[in-house]
Amino acid sequence: MVEQFRSPRLWFAASFIALLALVPVIAALIGQPYYVTLFTRITVFGLAAVGLNLIVGFGGLVSFGHALYIGIGAYAVGILTYHGVTNGFAHLGAALAVGAVSAMLIGLVCLRASGIAFIMITLAFAQMFYFLAVSLRQYGGDDGLTISTRSDFGALTLDNPAVLYCTSLALLALTLYGFHRAVHSRFGMVLRGCKSNERRMIALGFPTLRYKLLAYVVSALVCVIAGVLLGNLTRYASPAYMQWIVSGDLIVMIVFGGMSTLLGPVVGSAAIVILEELLTGMRLGLPFGLDGAINAHWMALLGVLIILVVRMLKQGLYGSIAGRRRKPA
Amino acid sequence: MVEQLVKRYGGLAATDGLDISVETGEIHAVIGPNGAGKTTLINQLSGEIRPDAGRIVFDGQDITQTPAYRRSLLGMSRSYQITSVLLDFTALQNVAMAVQARAGHSFAFWTPAATDRSLIDPAREALAQVGLADRADTLAANLAHGEQRQLELAVALASRPKLLLLDEPMAGMGHAEAEGIVALLASLKGRYSMLLVEHDMDAVFALADRITVLVYGRPIACGAPDEIRSNPDVRDAYLGDQDAAA
Numbered sequence: 001m002v003e004q005f006r007s008p009r010l011w012f013a014a015s016f017i018a019l020l021a022l023v024p025v026i027a028a029l030i031g032q033p034y035y036v037t038l039f040t041r042i043t044v045f046g047l048a049a050v051g052l053n054l055i056v057g058f059g060g061l062v063s064f065g066h067a068l069y070i071g072i073g074a075y076a077v078g079i080l081t082y083h084g085v086t087n088g089f090a091h092l093g094a095a096l097a098v099g100a101v102s103a104m105l106i107g108l109v110c111l112r113a114s115g116i117a118f119i120m121i122t123l124a125f126a127q128m129f130y131f132l133a134v135s136l137r138q139y140g141g142d143d144g145l146t147i148s149t150r151s152d153f154g155a156l157t158l159d160n161p162a163v164l165y166c167t168s169l170a171l172l173a174l175t176l177y178g179f180h181r182a183v184h185s186r187f188g189m190v191l192r193g194c195k196s197n198e199r200r201m202i203a204l205g206f207p208t209l210r211y212k213l214l215a216y217v218v219s220a221l222v223c224v225i226a227g228v229l230l231g232n233l234t235r236y237a238s239p240a241y242m243q244w245i246v247s248g249d250l251i252v253m254i255v256f257g258g259m260s261t262l263l264g265p266v267v268g269s270a271a272i273v274i275l276e277e278l279l280t281g282m283r284l285g286l287p288f289g290l291d292g293a294i295n296a297h298w299m300a301l302l303g304v305l306i307i308l309v310v311r312m313l314k315q316g317l318y319g320s321i322a323g324r325r326r327k328p329a
Numbered sequence: 330m331v332e333q334l335v336k337r338y339g340g341l342a343a344t345d346g347l348d349i350s351v352e353t354g355e356i357h358a359v360i361g362p363n364g365a366g367k368t369t370l371i372n373q374l375s376g377e378i379r380p381d382a383g384r385i386v387f388d389g390q391d392i393t394q395t396p397a398y399r400r401s402l403l404g405m406s407r408s409y410q411i412t413s414v415l416l417d418f419t420a421l422q423n424v425a426m427a428v429q430a431r432a433g434h435s436f437a438f439w440t441p442a443a444t445d446r447s448l449i450d451p452a453r454e455a456l457a458q459v460g461l462a463d464r465a466d467t468l469a470a471n472l473a474h475g476e477q478r479q480l481e482l483a484v485a486l487a488s489r490p491k492l493l494l495l496d497e498p499m500a501g502m503g504h505a506e507a508e509g510i511v512a513l514l515a516s517l518k519g520r521y522s523m524l525l526v527e528h529d530m531d532a533v534f535a536l537a538d539r540i541t542v543l544v545y546g547r548p549i550a551c552g553a554p555d556e557i558r559s560n561p562d563v564r565d566a567y568l569g570d571q572d573a574a575a
Binding site for chain 1 (some may be wrong): 396402416417422425426428436437439440441448484
C-alpha cells in the first residue's frame with residue numbers, strides 16, 4: 001500500500017480525479033452550468049472506455065461491440081421507468097442482471113475466437129441487439145424512448161446535475177482503483193499473460209477461457225453502469241447508443257489516451273468529447289467562412305488529429321507521458 | 330506410458346503406432362531425422378494436439394482426452410522448440426506465473442502479485458537454478474536467445490513437474506551455452522523424469538538412460554545409448570546419414 005502511493009502515476013491519477021471533482025464549483029463560479037453536463041459526458045464515456053480497456057489493453061481482446069452494454073444500461077432505465085418503476089436500485093439491479101447474463105453468453109461464444117474473428121463476432125452481437133432495440137415498437141423503435149423521470153436513488157437526487165456528475169465521477173474513481181488493484185493481482189497477471197502468449201499460459205496450466213470470460217463480463221458490466229448513467233444524463237434511451245459507431249468511439253478514446261494505462265481511456269474520453277465540442281461550436285471569426293466549414297466537417301478534422309496522435313505518440317496521449325516518466329528498469 | 334499412438338495429417342502418419350515409456354527418474358531421449366514426428370509426439374503428450382488413436386497414460390491415469398492445462402497441473406511441464414515465453418513480462422514474472430499456475434485458482438483480485446513472497450521466492454529459486462538470478466528483472470524480450478532458453482527451463486522447473494517434456498532445449502545455442510544446459514540437465518537427473526527431444530548427439534548420448542530412434546513416426550530402435558550407437562539400422566537410417574553429411 002505505502003509502496004503504491006509513492007508512485008508518481010498514482011499521484012497523477014489522484015490529482016486528475018480531484019481536479020475533475022472541482023468542475024461543478026468552477027462551472028458555478030464562472031456561471032456556465034453547461035460545463036457540468038459536458039463533463040458528465042466525459043466521465044460517463046470515460047467509465048465505459050475504462051471498462052472496455054480492461055479487456056482491450058490488458059487482455060488483448062478488442063471487442064467492437066461494447067456499445068451493446070451501454071445500450072442495456074440505458075434501456076433498463078428507460079423500460080422500467082416506462083412501466084412506472086422509478087427506483088434506481090431496481091434500474092441498476094435489472095441492468096446488471098441482464099448485462100451479466102448477456103455478457104456471459106456472448107462472451108462464451110466470442111472468446112472461442114481470437115483476433116479478427118473475435119472483433120467481428122462482438123460486432124455482430126452488438127448489431128443484433130441494435131436491431132432488436134429498433135424493433136421494439138412499444139419502446140419507441142428507432143426513435144428511442146424518452147425517460148420521463150431520472151432513477152430514484154433516495155437522497156441521491158440525480159436531477160441535480162452536480163449530483164449526477166459527482167456520482168459518475170465517484171463511480172469512475174472507484175472503478176479505476178478497483179482495476180488498479182485487479183491488474184496487479186494474480187487475476188490481472190493471468191489476463192496480461194494471455195495477452196502476451198496464451199499458448200504458453202495454457203501449457204503452464206491456466207484454464208485461460210474462464211479468466212478471459214470473467215474479465216469480459218466485468219468489462220461489460222462497467223459499460224452497463226455507464227449506460228445507466230447515460231440514460232439518466234440524457235433522459236433518453238436510443239438504439240443509437242448501441243450502434244457500432246459508439247463501440248468505435250470507445251476504441252478511439254482508448255487508443256487516443258493510451259491503452260496500456262488505466263487512466264488513458266479517461267484522458268482519451270476527455271480529449272475526444274472536448275474536441276467534438278470545440279470543433280462543432282467553434283466561433284473563431286476565421287475568414288472565408290472557415291468557421292462554418294470546420295463546424296460542418298469537424299469529423300474530418302478530428303480524424304486528422306487522431307491520426308496525428310496515434311502516429312506521433314504510439315502510447316497515446318496519457319500513455320506517452322506516463323511511459324516517459326517511468327524510470328528505466 | 331504411451332501405447333499405439335497414431336496421428337495422421339491427411340495421408341501422412343506423423344505418429345505411426347508408437348509405443349514409448351518414460352520411467353520415473355529416467356531421461357528418455359527421442360532422436361530422429363527432421364520430420365520424424367518428434368515435436369508431434371511432444372505436442373500430443375502435452376495435449377496441444379489430439380491423437381487419432383492410441384492411449385496416453387500418465388502416473389497410472391489415462392489422460393488421452395485430458396485438456397492441455399490440466400495435464401500441466403497433473404505434473405507435465407514442457408519447453409518449446411521455438412522459445413515460447415511471455416515476452417512483455419520480466420524473467421522473474423515469467424517464472425512466477427508458473428508458480429502461480431500450481432498455487433490453485435487465480436481468482437484473486439486485490440493483493441498485488443508482484444510482492445507475493447509465496448510466488449516470488451520459488452520463482453527466484455528456479456531462476457538461480459538455471460543461472461539467471463541476475464537477470465530476474467529484465468524483460469524476457471530483452472534476454473539473449475540462450476538466456477531465453479534458460480528461462481524456458483526455469484519456467485518448466487518452477488512448475489515442479491513429475492515429467493519434463495523438453496523439445497530441443499539446446500536449439501540455436503552456442504557451444505558453451507549448450508554445455509551449460511547439459512550440465513544443468515545432468516544435475517536434475519533422477520529428480521525429474523524427462524523426455525528429451527534433441528538434435529545435439531553429444532548431449533543425447535551424455536544424458537540419456539534410454540534412446541528411441543524415430544523415423545517417419547515409427548520407432549526403429551529403442552535401448553541404452555551403447556546399443557543405439559552400435560545398432561546397424563540406426564546407423565543406416567540416421568547416424569550414418571549425419572556422418573556422411575558432416
